[in-house]
Amino acid sequence: MALEDICGFTDTPVHAKWFPTSLFEDSISSIHLTDNCTFGLRKPKKSEGNGGIPMDFFIPTLPNSASFNHRPLPSPPAKYSAMVRRPFPLSHGTTTLGFVFQGGVIAAADTRASAGGLVACPAVHKITPIHSHLVVTSSGSGADCMLWERILAREIRLYQLRHRRRLSICGTAKLLSFMLHPFKGTEVCVALTLCGWDKGVTAATNSGPKLIYVCSDGARLQGDVFSVGSGSPYAYGVLDRELRWCLSKEEAISLAREAVFRATHRDAYSGNNVDLFHITAQGWSRRAREDLKEEYYRDMKRREKVAEERKRLIK
Amino acid sequence: MEYLIGIQGPDFVLVAADNVAASSILQMKHDYDKMFKLSEKILLLCVGEAGDTVQFAEYIQKNVQLYKMRNGYELSPSAAANFTRKNLADYLRSRTPYHVNLLLAGYDDADGPGLYYMDHLSSLAKAPFAAHGYGAFLTLSILDQHYRPDLTREEAVDLLKKCIEELNKRFILNLPSFTVRLIDKEGIHDLETLTSGAK
Numbered sequence: 170m171a172l173e174d175i176c177g178f179t180d181t182p183v184h185a186k187w188f189p190t191s192l193f194e195d196s197i198s199s200i201h202l203t204d205n206c207t208f209g210l211r212k213p214k215k216s217e218g219n220g221g222i223p224m225d226f227f228i229p230t231l232p233n234s235a236s237f238n239h240r241p242l243p244s245p246p247a248k249y250s251a252m253v254r255r256p257f258p259l260s261h262g263t264t265t266l267g268f269v270f271q272g273g274v275i276a277a278a279d280t281r282a283s284a285g286g287l288v289a290c291p292a293v294h295k296i297t298p299i300h301s302h303l304v305v306t307s308s309g310s311g312a313d314c315m316l317w318e319r320i321l322a323r324e325i326r327l328y329q330l331r332h333r334r335r336l337s338i339c340g341t342a343k344l345l346s347f348m349l350h351p352f353k354g355t356e357v358c359v360a361l362t363l364c365g366w367d368k369g370v371t372a373a374t375n376s377g378p379k380l381i382y383v384c385s386d387g388a389r390l391q392g393d394v395f396s397v398g399s400g401s402p403y404a405y406g407v408l409d410r411e412l413r414w415c416l417s418k419e420e421a422i423s424l425a426r427e428a429v430f431r432a433t434h435r436d437a438y439s440g441n442n443v444d445l446f447h448i449t450a451q452g453w454s455r456r457a458r459e460d461l462k463e464e465y466y467r468d469m470k471r472r473e474k475v476a477e478e479r480k481r482l483i484k
Numbered sequence: 485m486e487y488l489i490g491i492q493g494p495d496f497v498l499v500a501a502d503n504v505a506a507s508s509i510l511q512m513k514h515d516y517d518k519m520f521k522l523s524e525k526i527l528l529l530c531v532g533e534a535g536d537t538v539q540f541a542e543y544i545q546k547n548v549q550l551y552k553m554r555n556g557y558e559l560s561p562s563a564a565a566n567f568t569r570k571n572l573a574d575y576l577r578s579r580t581p582y583h584v585n586l587l588l589a590g591y592d593d594a595d596g597p598g599l600y601y602m603d604h605l606s607s608l609a610k611a612p613f614a615a616h617g618y619g620a621f622l623t624l625s626i627l628d629q630h631y632r633p634d635l636t637r638e639e640a641v642d643l644l645k646k647c648i649e650e651l652n653k654r655f656i657l658n659l660p661s662f663t664v665r666l667i668d669k670e671g672i673h674d675l676e677t678l679t680s681g682a683k
Contacts, residue, residue: 354580388538389538
């Protein structure tokens with residue numbers, strides 16, 4: 170693959186699968202005389218470009234890596250892990266949304282984590298702050314999202330320490346997209362929406378609210394409104410009608426809540442509560458978590474009242 | 485589904501691409517630009533699988549620019565097209581081929597305008613007109629019927645409009661707007677975005 174070639178990833182299980190003879194020259198399984206005449210297994214190669222992370226961390230387990238385990242190697246099979254059978258089905262049910270308006274960026278999400286037909290956890294945080302002016306909403310596989318958010322936060326912080334300036338939101342998105350690219354085609358399922366405010370030092374065009382969608386498929390899209398997850402079509406139905414640039418802060422918050430509420434009503438895999446973050450030039454602020462069950466009963470009462478009113482007027 | 489079209493005239497190339505970035509059944513963006521500027525007079529139009537398009541097109545774009553930095557002059561459209569095809573071919577039988585369909589349009593100061601059709605199996609063909617996507621099935625016959633090698637710019641835009649009308653009439657998917665660009669000896673010009681009119 171292009172990125173592998175550039176980084177020189179030759180001693181990986183990926184490479185080994187297609188060039189099996191090179192495995193016997195591979196140092197992982199062989200015992201070497203290292204410097205100072207000490208016997209020892211050579212340490213797993215660390216890739217310099219990744220800040221000293223062992224490379225086997227980045228290499229995904231291959232779908233048919235079970236074939237590796239038949240090979241009579243003396244070394245522990247740490248690098249060639251057997252296929253783990255999950256005791257439950259993965260599910261990607263969620264409703265998250267983000268949009269840009271005159272008062273900044275709103276990010277909203279439900280809080281249900283589902284595993285097949287089971288609600289694995291009714292109170293999950295799907296919106297995570299990365300730094301003071303960037304928040305990321307996650308959908309897809311919960312474990313993958315948690316991991317990649319942490320990796321992203323670490324890489325952003327490292328960039329800030331190395332270059333003494335904060336990476337722009339566009340740069341953050343590109344970095345994340347390139348980090349996810351090696352895992353394209355595997356079962357990694359991560360669809361993140363970066364919602365942030367660029368405090369541009371350079372060009373005035375680059376600063377301001379930003380909303381970028383990054384997906385493990387490789388898609389990276391900048392836009393004004395995104396909704397991701399199984400409940401997203403329902404959310405789009407509400408957002409597309411009412412969303413305008415000139416909304417006030419209260420209207421925008423109420424629109425985001427309404428969109429998530431309608432999506433959780435129709436989508437089985439979304440529900441429980443709604444989280445809402447608002448990002449401005451001063452940073453992100455978080456609204457208290459709201460139970461959508463209450464909202465549903467309030468909505469029912471509202472409808473009853475409207476129906477009663479209509480009956481009275483007709484009489 | 486995505487749509488690309490290119491029409492070569494005697495001293496220009498006209499290209500257009502739809503503006504939809506889709507994810508399963510949803511249009512995530514309505515104003516997505518699928519054209520990548522390789523140099524002052526070369527455009528690469530790229531459609532296909534979600535991440536592969538941007539990764540591959542940016543890779544080619546940066547390499548063409550690197551060639552210019554190293555050697556002091558730009559790659560010709562023909563050389564760029566062959567370079568692109570070679571890269572596609574090299575990754576075709578690897579573990580991770582790039583699933584992209586391309587049109588490369590350029591103006592060479594020596595050879596004039598050129599339109600190159602490439603597909604995900606790394607075939608390359610220099611053609612007077614070409615299209616990619618399901619929309620190509622509907623519009624290639626229109627191009628066959630009305631294309632002439634000595635089209636003026638206005639006639640080429642009219643031919644493009646005919647093709648888009650046909651798409652709006654018969655294609656099952658909604659492609660509301662198209663980015664249109666023209667390349668000639670002066671460089672790349674943005675023309676008016678063509679919309680379907682139905683909002």
